[in-house]
Amino acid sequence: MDRFALDAAHMLAGGMVLVSFMLLYQNRMFGLLNVYALHAVVLSLSVAWQAHVQDAPHLWVTATIAVVLKAIVIPVALRRMVIRLGVHRTIETVGGIGPTMLMGIGLVALSMVVMLHAAADADPIAREDLALALSVILLGLLMMVTRHNAVSQIVGFMSLENxxxxxxxGARGMPLVVEISIAFSVLVAFIVIGVFLFRIRERFDSVDTQAIDDYRGGRE
Known part of the structure; x- marks a missing residue:
């Protein structure tokens, strides 16, 4: 594999890590949804490049699913859901944006150290991409645990899945049927989460998970 192919693959994977940090930085709901759509676009570009480099036609289907479902359908649906729920406001974070960003940097460093040592004998494009992918996963988890708002936690889950x-x-892909199954599973999960959001809104008049914790604490 030539050097340009490696550099381009790493640039796109690194771009996903950068956009994950942008997700962590966002404190406005609509801004968060716009950045998530960008996250999905970068994912689709990365998968499309892997399809070209690996000569794997089925990855073109994955790239198409990513750009249609994740960059268009889900952000538009979430935007409409946010408008209906009336939660388009500032997103509260646990501990503030600054400490969250510092924790994110630490998680990325940990991902690089762990994965580059664990996969030292792997193919170069797979090794670095796996390290960057683990960074994206951990940043998604960090977003889920540092946000009170349920919608922003959903975005964190979706970025983790990306x-x-x-x-x-990056690890030479999965069979097409598995990728399509995952895409439909995500869509079903998104629909179920949407139903729960509206139920939470009806019950507690809020989608802030802190309000639910306060309610439980008041009953005990």
Whole structure:
């Protein structure tokens, strides 16, 4: 594999890590949804490049699913859901943006150290991409645990799933049927989460998970 192919693959995977940090930095709901759409676009470009480099036609299907479902359908649906729920406001974080970003940097460093040592004998494009994919996954988890708002936690979960797809394609991909199954599973999960969001809104008049914790604490 030539040097340009490696550099381009790493640039796109690194771009996903950068956009993950942009997700962590966002404190406005609509801004968060716009950045998530960008995250999905970068994922689709990365998968498309892997399809070209690996000569794997089925990855073109994965790239198409990513750009249609994740960059268009889900962000538009989430935007409409946010408008209906009336939660388009500032997103509260646990501990503030600054400490969250510092924790994110630490997680990326940990991912690089762990994965580059664990996969030292792997193919170069797979090794670095797996390290960057693990960074995206951990940043998605960090976003889920540092946000009170349920919608932002959903975005964190979706960005985590993008990292899993990046890892799978960087490691020479998965069978097409598995990728399509994952895409439909994500869509079903998104629908179920949407139903729960509206139920939470009806019950607690808020989608802030802190309000739910306060309610439980008041009953005990």
């Amino acid at each position: 990292g899993l797809i990046l890892a799978a394609t």
